[in-house]
Amino acid sequence: MQATRVFALCFLACWGLLSADTAREQGIQAFSEGRYRLALEKLKTASPSASDPTAHVYLLLTYAALGDCKTALPGLANYAAVRGVPLSKMAGLAAVNCYAVEDDYGRVFSTLQALEARFPNDADVLYLAAKQHMKAFNNSTFAMFQRAPASYRVHELSAEIFEAQNRFAEAAAEYRKAIEANPSAPELHYRLGRAILLGAHTPEALRQAKQEFLSELKISPEDAACEFQLGQISLAEGNSAEARPHFDKALALSPEFVDALVALGKIDAQEKQFPQAISLLKRAVAKEPSNERAHYALLMAYRNSGELENAKQEKSILDGLQKPKDGEFSDFLKRLGEKQPDR
Amino acid sequence: MKRRLLLFGCLQSVFLVAWTSAAVRSYVPNFRNIAAQAGLTDSFPNGGSEKKQFIIETTGSGIAFIDYDNDGLPDLFVLSGAGGTNRMYHNEGHDRFRDVTKLLGLQSSGWAQGVCAGDFDNDGFTDLFVTYWGDNHLYRNVQGRHFEDVTAATHLKQGRRRYNTGCAFVDADRDGHLDLFVANYLKFDPAVTPGPGANPYCFYRGIPVNCGPKGLPFDRNILYRNNGDGTFTDISVPSGVAEPEGHYGLGVLTGDFNGDGLPDIYVACDQTPSLLYMNKGGNRFEEEAVIRGTAFDQNGKAMSGMGVDAGDYTNEGHLSIFRTNFSDEFESLYRNHGDGIFDDVTLGAGLGQNTKYVGWGTSFFDFDNDGWKDLLLVNGHAFPEVDRLHIDIHYKERAILYQNLGKGRFRDISDHAGPGILEVHSARGAAFADIDNDGAMEIAINNQNEPPTLFKQAENPPGHWTLLKLTGKRSNRSAIGAKVKVMADGRQQLSEVRSGGSYLSQNDLRLHFGLGSATTVDRIEIEWPSGVRQVLENQLCDRVLVVTEPN
Numbered sequence: 001m002q003a004t005r006v007f008a009l010c011f012l013a014c015w016g017l018l019s020a021d022t023a024r025e026q027g028i029q030a031f032s033e034g035r036y037r038l039a040l041e042k043l044k045t046a047s048p049s050a051s052d053p054t055a056h057v058y059l060l061l062t063y064a065a066l067g068d069c070k071t072a073l074p075g076l077a078n079y080a081a082v083r084g085v086p087l088s089k090m091a092g093l094a095a096v097n098c099y100a101v102e103d104d105y106g107r108v109f110s111t112l113q114a115l116e117a118r119f120p121n122d123a124d125v126l127y128l129a130a131k132q133h134m135k136a137f138n139n140s141t142f143a144m145f146q147r148a149p150a151s152y153r154v155h156e157l158s159a160e161i162f163e164a165q166n167r168f169a170e171a172a173a174e175y176r177k178a179i180e181a182n183p184s185a186p187e188l189h190y191r192l193g194r195a196i197l198l199g200a201h202t203p204e205a206l207r208q209a210k211q212e213f214l215s216e217l218k219i220s221p222e223d224a225a226c227e228f229q230l231g232q233i234s235l236a237e238g239n240s241a242e243a244r245p246h247f248d249k250a251l252a253l254s255p256e257f258v259d260a261l262v263a264l265g266k267i268d269a270q271e272k273q274f275p276q277a278i279s280l281l282k283r284a285v286a287k288e289p290s291n292e293r294a295h296y297a298l299l300m301a302y303r304n305s306g307e308l309e310n311a312k313q314e315k316s317i318l319d320g321l322q323k324p325k326d327g328e329f330s331d332f333l334k335r336l337g338e339k340q341p342d343r
Numbered sequence: 344m345k346r347r348l349l350l351f352g353c354l355q356s357v358f359l360v361a362w363t364s365a366a367v368r369s370y371v372p373n374f375r376n377i378a379a380q381a382g383l384t385d386s387f388p389n390g391g392s393e394k395k396q397f398i399i400e401t402t403g404s405g406i407a408f409i410d411y412d413n414d415g416l417p418d419l420f421v422l423s424g425a426g427g428t429n430r431m432y433h434n435e436g437h438d439r440f441r442d443v444t445k446l447l448g449l450q451s452s453g454w455a456q457g458v459c460a461g462d463f464d465n466d467g468f469t470d471l472f473v474t475y476w477g478d479n480h481l482y483r484n485v486q487g488r489h490f491e492d493v494t495a496a497t498h499l500k501q502g503r504r505r506y507n508t509g510c511a512f513v514d515a516d517r518d519g520h521l522d523l524f525v526a527n528y529l530k531f532d533p534a535v536t537p538g539p540g541a542n543p544y545c546f547y548r549g550i551p552v553n554c555g556p557k558g559l560p561f562d563r564n565i566l567y568r569n570n571g572d573g574t575f576t577d578i579s580v581p582s583g584v585a586e587p588e589g590h591y592g593l594g595v596l597t598g599d600f601n602g603d604g605l606p607d608i609y610v611a612c613d614q615t616p617s618l619l620y621m622n623k624g625g626n627r628f629e630e631e632a633v634i635r636g637t638a639f640d641q642n643g644k645a646m647s648g649m650g651v652d653a654g655d656y657t658n659e660g661h662l663s664i665f666r667t668n669f670s671d672e673f674e675s676l677y678r679n680h681g682d683g684i685f686d687d688v689t690l691g692a693g694l695g696q697n698t699k700y701v702g703w704g705t706s707f708f709d710f711d712n713d714g715w716k717d718l719l720l721v722n723g724h725a726f727p728e729v730d731r732l733h734i735d736i737h738y739k740e741r742a743i744l745y746q747n748l749g750k751g752r753f754r755d756i757s758d759h760a761g762p763g764i765l766e767v768h769s770a771r772g773a774a775f776a777d778i779d780n781d782g783a784m785e786i787a788i789n790n791q792n793e794p795p796t797l798f799k800q801a802e803n804p805p806g807h808w809t810l811l812k813l814t815g816k817r818s819n820r821s822a823i824g825a826k827v828k829v830m831a832d833g834r835q836q837l838s839e840v841r842s843g844g845s846y847l848s849q850n851d852l853r854l855h856f857g858l859g860s861a862t863t864v865d866r867i868e869i870e871w872p873s874g875v876r877q878v879l880e881n882q883l884c885d886r887v888l889v890v891t892e893p894n
Contacts, residue, residue: 166548167734199735201673201698236695238752266641270686296643303634303684315633318643322616 024048024055031058036065053079057087061094069098080111089119093128100132108132152181156188159195168199189216190226197229206233224254231263240267258288266297274305292321370711372744373801374761374786381797382440383432389424389771389791392738394728397533398555399454399476400424401725402508402593403703403771405847406789407458408778409469410434411447412487415887417776417851419787421795422455422473429455429473434778438799448489453477457595457847458772461512461521462820463497463569469821469852474507474525498574499523505562506531509595511843513606514819514872515582516626520569521819521842524584526592526610527562529555539728548734552726556591556613564592564610564618568626583620583628584608590615594651595843598662599826600635601683604874606824609637611648611666621683636685637664637677646672647701650773650846654707654716655837657751660828662839667702667720667846670736674702674720678751693753697743699736701725704773704846708784712806712857714834715747721788723769739767742788742798763798770796776851780887782808784855789848807858807884813840816892817873824872827854831884832861858884 027042039062048055057079063072073095079085080092092115099107112129119125145154159174175192178185193212196205210233213226220226231246244267250260261284268277278301284294299314378384390400404422411418416434423429429451432440444450457474464470468484481499482490494500501507506528512521536559540551544558566584567575579585594611601607605622609632612618616638620628632638640646647669653662661679668674676692677685689695700722707716722740730738744760745753757764768790778785783803788796809829813822825840838854858864864882871877871892882888 167732169735201696203696206696235690238691238693238695240691270691292644293642296639299634299643300636300686303636304686311634318633322645 021046024052027062028055028058031062031065036062040066053085054087057085057091061087061090064094064098067101069101073098073102077107077111081114083118089115089122089125093124096128096132100135105132105136108136150181152178152185152188155181156185156191159191163191163195163198166198168195171195172199184219186216186220189213189219190223190229193226193229197233201236203237206236209233222253224250224257224260227253228257228260228263231260235263240270243267256287258284258291258294261287262291262294262297265301269297269301269304272304274301277301278305278307290321292318295321370713370804370806371756372710372760372804374744374763374798375801376763376766376796377438377799378795378797381438382442383419383421383787383795383797385421385430385442386427386792386794387421387423387430387789388426392727392792394539395553395726396538397531397536398529398553398559399506399531399533401553402456402528403723403769403791403847404455404789405458405772405845405849406704406774406787406795407460407471407849408774408776408787408851409460409471409849410851411469411471411484411490413468415780417778417853419774419795420449420458420471420849421787421789422458422772422847423451424791425452425454428452436779438779446489448491449482451480456507457509457526457843458849459510459512459523459595459843460821460849460852461823461842463512463521463523464573465520465815465820467814467820472510472512472523474510474847476506476531477504479507479510479525493573496573498576499567504532507565508593509610509843509847511595511597511608511841512819512821512823513597513608513842514824515566515606515622515628516568516624517605517818517824517872517874518569518571519815519817519819519873520571521821521823522569523567523575524595524597524608524843525565525567526595527564528593528613529591530560530562531555547726547729548732550726550728550731552728556615561589561591563588564590566626566628578626582626583630587618587630590618592618593649594666594846596651596653596664597824597841597843598653598839599824600653600662600664600679602661602681604870606872607683609651609653609664611651612645613647613649614645616645617648617651617666635683636687639687640668640673640675641687641689646675648675649701649703650705650720650848652706652844653839653841654718656707656716656718656747658715658834658836660835660837662837665705665707665718667705667722670699670701670724673698688751692751693748693755694745696755700740700743702743703771704788704848706773706775706786706845706850708775708786709747709806709808709855709857710744710784710800711746711804712782712808712859713747713804714806714832714836714857714859714861715749716836717747718745718753719743719773719775719786721768721770721773723771723791727769737767739769741765741767742770761801763796766796768793768796772846772848774845774848774850777810777853777855780810782810782855782885804857807861809856809858809864809882809884810887811854811856811867812852812887812889813854813869813871814889814891815871815873816894817875818871818892821852822871822892823852826870828866828868829856829858829864830866830868831856831864832859834859853887 023042024046027039030039043059060072060075076091076095115125155174155178159171162171172195189212193209196209216226227246227250231243234243247263265277265280281298295318302311407420408417418434419432430444433443454476470484471482473480481494483493508528509526515522545554563585565579566582568578591613592610596609608620610618619632650667661681663679664677666675676689678688701724702720705720721742724738727738746756770788772789786798815822822840829836867879869877
């Protein structure tokens with residue numbers, strides 16, 4: 001009798017375990033097929049605990065997928081933060097989406113930051129980060145247009161959006177409106193000058209851009225970028241003598257300004273002042289070892305000064321920098337390789 | 344009385360010289376498009392005009408001036424994309440051309456890309472080579488009466504479909520037989536090439552456009568050695584031109600850039616560093632563009648190189664290189680130090696103004712005959728879809744004419760150079776010749792899906808000129824590679840007879856020199872490819888001078 005009872009109890013316990021295991025698997029399967037209601041039913045039956053984190057994360061992901069972020073979030077956030085837990089990336093992604101539903105952008109971005117640190121090359125993480133940043137940008141833009149429509153900032157932001165879309169004429173028009181609304185705001189003349197230059201390099205465009213950079217300097221007399229742009233305009237006009245003082249000033253205002261170092265180095269090299277040129281350009285590559293412009297200018301300066309070995313060394317550095325990064329073409333070429341044109 | 348007359352004569356000639364110099368300096372050209380009056384009314388198809396599915400529709404085709412019947416007047420050969428035929432137009436004189444395509448046996452089909460001319464069999468008649476996406480064709484000129492396709496017989500058939508682009512006949516080993524260089528763009532197969540918008544390389548400013556060149560597989564360039572027995576052998580690998588990998592080659596330019604007497608080869612490359620193959624002798628080339636300064640722009644960035652030409656624009660006796668590039672890029676002018684070492688002087692030369700055009704065909708030429716080589720480039724965007732953006736970059740664009748001011752500086756005079764320059768087309772190849780031997784250069788342009796353009800000045804420029812036709816004897820008959828120095832009016836000019844060049848095009852093989860106010864050419868020095876040097880002195884100007892290589 002005793003033995004029969006023990007057997008019966010064991011049978012019932014094993015049956016319970018077996019049925020819990022089956023429910024767990026069925027729940028996970030249902031989740032992966034997008035049948036979230038069935039997944040919830042099965043995973044709840046399996047009643048996973050801390051001893052089975054995989055099933056527990058699936059249960060939380062199912063809650064999140066069904067929009068029950070309140071139930072899902074604390075657990076998801078915990079799992080997202082723990083390294084080595086299976087599905088921790090998925091938990092993190094779902095947590096970000098849940099925080100976004102709750103308009104908790106503080107937690108959206110802190111969770112994303114943690115995910116990006118742990119999975120820096122993960123396309124899902126990067127995609128979600130881009131999407132949430134875009135959403136936050138859209139929300140802020142909408143808020144500004146709604147709540148402060150008369151501000152010059154509205155035009156400034158419109159201009160920046162046009163600029164990002166390479167619509168430089170429209171960008172310039174918006175910058176002009178922003179300047180009209182607030183003539184003394186810093187940056188606007190600079191951005192307008194730059195938009196003009198991005199659109200064209202005709203003599204008229206150069207003249208207008210120059211005017212804007214000069215106007216910016218009246219507002220921000222220590223703006224090294226403005227001095228640099230004025231130097232660039234002089235170069236585009238074929239006047240390196242006029243360009244030099246602008247680059248000098250840019251460098252004096254901002255001694256770490258690599259582009260100014262390069263520009264001055266190139267002018268020196270052009271004037272056959274090679275020791276001076278090489279010294280400036282070496283400073284530039286020391287500050288920014290991956291700056292291709294600086295390496296190329298140094299290569300040319302070495303070559304023209306007769307230091308061919310140094311020139312060749314710079315060439316090999318430049319070759320390395322210009323080599324396409326892994327993944328840039330390779331994935332696409334591999335796909336093409338499935339049916340390559342004849343060799 | 345006699346002394347007074349003599350004095351008057353002297354004063355008169357001083358006055359005339361002074362007047363001519365001043366006239367040349369202040370001369371403003373008036374270029375008009377006379378194609379329709381000249382009988383050039385056929386349209387040349389080249390892919391879509393509203394949108395383009397594949398890159399093959401964008402690269403367009405070249406155009407050539409060659410005097411195929413040796414009547415002293417350059418004839419015009421225009422290449423076509425799929426759906427049309429290449430056409431040869433005979434120059435009838437008086438600015439009229441007649442279609443003689445059928446008569447000469449030059450009907451064709453397919454995507455013709457580039458054209459270059461040279462007398463590969465040294466029979467005294469200029470032959471034609473036409474590159475294709477697909478099989479290239481070598482047309483042997485049979486006594487100026489018709490052309491015979493000798494591609495197979497000369498062993499120039501290719502084993503697979505290649506995207507051949509620029510080409511040039513060049514006597515690489517100076518054996519008197521013209522070898523042949525052919526640039527290749529990329530590997531293109533419409534069956535596996537993604538459509539517009541398929542991946543990040545298939546967009547332009549946010550709109551879907553045809554894919555490439557980035558993302559499409561690279562191919563390699565080709566050098567064929569002329570065996571001297573009517574056949575060619577592919578020596579790309581042993582010669583070194585098959586290397587390096589990773590370049591999208593378009594325009595081809597030959598020239599002796601380091602003055603060692605051996606022709607070098609430059610290839611304008613799209614979105615990748617351009618190539619400079621330095622001739623080391625013995626049919627060996629080494630690619631040295633980066634260190635010689637002709638691979639990149641002045642920031643070390645690869646441009647989208649299209650067309651290319653070389654010219655001694657400073658009259659210092661060195662061939663500098665000019666290359667056309669894409670929109671949002673400067674054009675590239677590389678000034679030659681004289682030893683084949685170049686500096687990018689684009690901005691300093693005043694060429695830093697036009698960044699909205701996609702440039703193609705180009706050449707140094709002296710439109711005002713002042714003795715300083717000017718520059719013309721023709722434009723047209725790669726993507727017709729760009730017009731949907733409503734920005735100031737357009738599919739059809741005008742040409743640009745730069746006047747050489749001397750001292751290494753140019754001025755853009757396009758707005759005042761006549762209505763022809765301001766006409767908008769999606770231009771590709773451009774070829775230069777004096778079609779009526781009057782000393783003023785004309786320009787023919789191959790436009791996508793339109794009849795060609797023929798630029799002619801409404802009035803002849805005031806400066807004097809000379810036009811040299813060279814015939815080789817020990818050298819190749821076309822004298823390709825011959826270097827000519829002309830001294831007049833206190834200036835020395837240098838030019839080279841060249842096959843190919845511009846954008847996939849061929850200029851008249853005769854050399855044109857503007858002489859300013861000089862009424863005689865003091866001295867002409869010719870360095871023939873054979874090494875023979877020839878000097879002519881006190882030649883009359885304003886005429887075609889025929890020079891044969893001495894025995």
